[in-house]
Amino acid sequence: MDELIIKTTNLTKSYGPHVALDNLNLAVKKGATGLLGPNGAGKSTFLKTILGLIQATEGEGTVLGHDIRTEGDAIRARIGYMPEYDALNPDMDAIHQVRYSGELLGMNPTIALARAHESLQYVGIGEQRYRNIGSFSTGMKQATKLACALIHDPELIIADEPSNGLDAKAREFMIQTLTTTVQSGNRSVLMASHLMDDVERVCDNIVLLHKGKLAAQGAIEDLKAIDREIEIHVWGGATRLEQALHADGLTVRREGRVMRIAHTGEDTSTRILRCAAETGAQVRRMHEYEASLEDLFLVIMENLGYDVKSSEDLLASPALARKVDAPAHMGGGGA
Amino acid sequence: MTEEPPLGQDAPPVQFDAAAPVTGQGRMDAAWGSTAGDEDLSTPVANTPAASGEIFSQEYKPWNGELNPRWMRNWAILRHHLLGIFKKGHRPWGMPTRLFILVVFIASLSNAGLTLISGLIGESTLHQLWGVSRDNLYGHVLGFFPRNVLYYPIIAALLVGSVISEDRQHGTSALYFSRPITRFDYVGMKFISVAVIQSIIVLLSLTLYYFAEIIALGRGWAWIMDTFPLFLAAFLSGVMLVFTYTSIGLALSSVSKGKFFPGIGLLSIVLGTKVLAVLVSTLFDREILYLLSPYDCMAHVGQTLIGTQPTYDQYSWTWSLASVIAMNAIALYTLSARVSSMEVTRE
Ligand SMILES: Nc1ncnc2c1ncn2[C@@H]1O[C@H](COP(=O)(O)OP(=O)(O)OP(=O)(O)O)[C@@H](O)[C@H]1O
Numbered sequence A: 001m002d003e004l005i006i007k008t009t010n011l012t013k014s015y016g017p018h019v020a021l022d023n024l025n026l027a028v029k030k031g032a033t034g035l036l037g038p039n040g041a042g043k044s045t046f047l048k049t050i051l052g053l054i055q056a057t058e059g060e061g062t063v064l065g066h067d068i069r070t071e072g073d074a075i076r077a078r079i080g081y082m083p084e085y086d087a088l089n090p091d092m093d094a095i096h097q098v099r100y101s102g103e104l105l106g107m108n109p110t111i112a113l114a115r116a117h118e119s120l121q122y123v124g125i126g127e128q129r130y131r132n133i134g135s136f137s138t139g140m141k142q143a144t145k146l147a148c149a150l151i152h153d154p155e156l157i158i159a160d161e162p163s164n165g166l167d168a169k170a171r172e173f174m175i176q177t178l179t180t181t182v183q184s185g186n187r188s189v190l191m192a193s194h195l196m197d198d199v200e201r202v203c204d205n206i207v208l209l210h211k212g213k214l215a216a217q218g219a220i221e222d223l224k225a226i227d228r229e230i231e232i233h234v235w236g237g238a239t240r241l242e243q244a245l246h247a248d249g250l251t252v253r254r255e256g257r258v259m260r261i262a263h264t265g266e267d268t269s270t271r272i273l274r275c276a277a278e279t280g281a282q283v284r285r286m287h288e289y290e291a292s293l294e295d296l297f298l299v300i301m302e303n304l305g306y307d308v309k310s311s312e313d314l315l316a317s318p319a320l321a322r323k324v325d326a327p328a329h330m331g332g333g334g335a
Numbered sequence B: 001m002t003e004e005p006p007l008g009q010d011a012p013p014v015q016f017d018a019a020a021p022v023t024g025q026g027r028m029d030a031a032w033g034s035t036a037g038d039e040d041l042s043t044p045v046a047n048t049p050a051a052s053g054e055i056f057s058q059e060y061k062p063w064n065g066e067l068n069p070r071w072m073r074n075w076a077i078l079r080h081h082l083l084g085i086f087k088k089g090h091r092p093w094g095m096p097t098r099l100f101i102l103v104v105f106i107a108s109l110s111n112a113g114l115t116l117i118s119g120l121i122g123e124s125t126l127h128q129l130w131g132v133s134r135d136n137l138y139g140h141v142l143g144f145f146p147r148n149v150l151y152y153p154i155i156a157a158l159l160v161g162s163v164i165s166e167d168r169q170h171g172t173s174a175l176y177f178s179r180p181i182t183r184f185d186y187v188g189m190k191f192i193s194v195a196v197i198q199s200i201i202v203l204l205s206l207t208l209y210y211f212a213e214i215i216a217l218g219r220g221w222a223w224i225m226d227t228f229p230l231f232l233a234a235f236l237s238g239v240m241l242v243f244t245y246t247s248i249g250l251a252l253s254s255v256s257k258g259k260f261f262p263g264i265g266l267l268s269i270v271l272g273t274k275v276l277a278v279l280v281s282t283l284f285d286r287e288i289l290y291l292l293s294p295y296d297c298m299a300h301v302g303q304t305l306i307g308t309q310p311t312y313d314q315y316s317w318t319w320s321l322a323s324v325i326a327m328n329a330i331a332l333y334t335l336s337a338r339v340s341s342m343e344v345t346r347e
């Protein structure tokens, strides 16, 4: 479904002379979206603006069809916000804290209590829910914050650094919970994070901010395609094979007997093997090389400047994109 | 000793019997996985976390109930603070605060109790001392010692102590502001909560005192008609007292992160300015400084309202009223400015 849940046009927010959000034109689809960017990129500012908590200086936007400038209340009733920092009273029991967070949305106390049990169960706080939050580990606090956000079963969960400070197991569980929420709960998640791995596992789409500007947005799959290559190790006849591949119209980078061929379609590997068969070169190893989100992030940040707006723009200059992440011995890295 | 050939030299081939648990194949499996998938395409899948022995199945449970409108959200904030005084599961007031509220409530009912006793045993001197009269009504609300030294300001200080500052400290402001609650409703409900608890002590005890007199001495309509305006004036003074303590206290709570500063601050404003005014007036015979003391100004206004002998007779009571209003205005301005600039998440 191409249903847009968040859309902004020329959204700008300045703190005095400092521009925290610069002319953002964003379109976030239903599903899971990662909001990436280095410190100070404007992620938290963006989240606050779309929640109607701070007024945009210019531009407009809608969240779930509500205007961010005038209908902040309606937006905040339909989303669940999981803040970055502690937001729980350490002297309260988890169950009552979560219940109260539901009552603050207008749920009546009995229903809020029933839902609090359900959502704490869902985030894995089983019998500990009667314990003081002050005695909780960071992971349990994080889960309790998520339970507070989920209590009214919102259409959109906005999570600021959900896996912040968690150990491997708790982080795994948080990721799994968010994924389940998206996949079996059919909800949308917008998560701000520094951890590419987490974003990659939960999200299908990303929005990349840098210094308040939009650096890239789109499906992770599409963005990654800018840097997909097939690496082969050739034994015998490497030069013949290289020429054959060139003749076949493929882009090849070669370093000795290692070659990387740009992935141009599903038939790329078949074409490589056919060329190898024709030239009599042995292909000893062959594997697909795909950029990780981390690589992609660096590519976009360091090489393409901040003017890239979409995956099409990125795809338009793949050669440039490749410069950074190829290992030095392959002629990359010198960017 | 058994004969052990030195390692690596003519060691006999290792022999295992059929039941030996570890074989070369076993070791290879351990090192490189198994042979599964070498020939036919099947993907080895790692065990899911569910296999770790925990009985937990995560299931997303949807909910599509209706959310109630604004008044219900505000009611939730009020209930959270009020019920916290009596039971667990709501705002956790400290044990000292709760005990002190109980003690002060009982203590502030002392005149009602003595009135009841004087009515029951028919002791008239006791009644002259403690029964409902113009002076005693004034004293119940605005009397300096002990009520406005030991009871009401300390209650107010304990209550305002962390009511807003805790949200800054724990980051729970995010819980309010990421939900459809406006700053105005947030601060308004906190204000009302604190004021209601103080009212229970000041105003409810005043009302019980008045009714104790009616019941114990069997007062008729004529007496009620006579004294009701006094009761009303005392009640009004009580409202002024509670309102002023609350607004100054919350303003202090909104500028701080800690628990103690607002309470201590309130006490020093209420008692410190009073002491200062007394000092200045005895040393220099200048009384004007009482205008800086919230308690003195309210006492002056209260004396005029209830009609007791004024002790601040050098100046007009309108000065005091203006001062009370100005103090409240400054406090409320500070409070609203601080709350509207309060960060959503933790600062
Ligand atoms: N209230 C404010 N007044 C002035 N400048 C602000 C304010 N809030 C944020 N900024 C500035 O706006 C920019 C964006 O900040 P923001 O908190 O949105 O970044 P972020 O992407 O969330 O960073 P992080 O990854 O560290 O959370 C920063 O340069 C910050 O200094």
Ligand SMILES: [Mg+2]
Binding pocket: A043, A044, A045, A084, A160
């Ligand atoms: Mg941030």
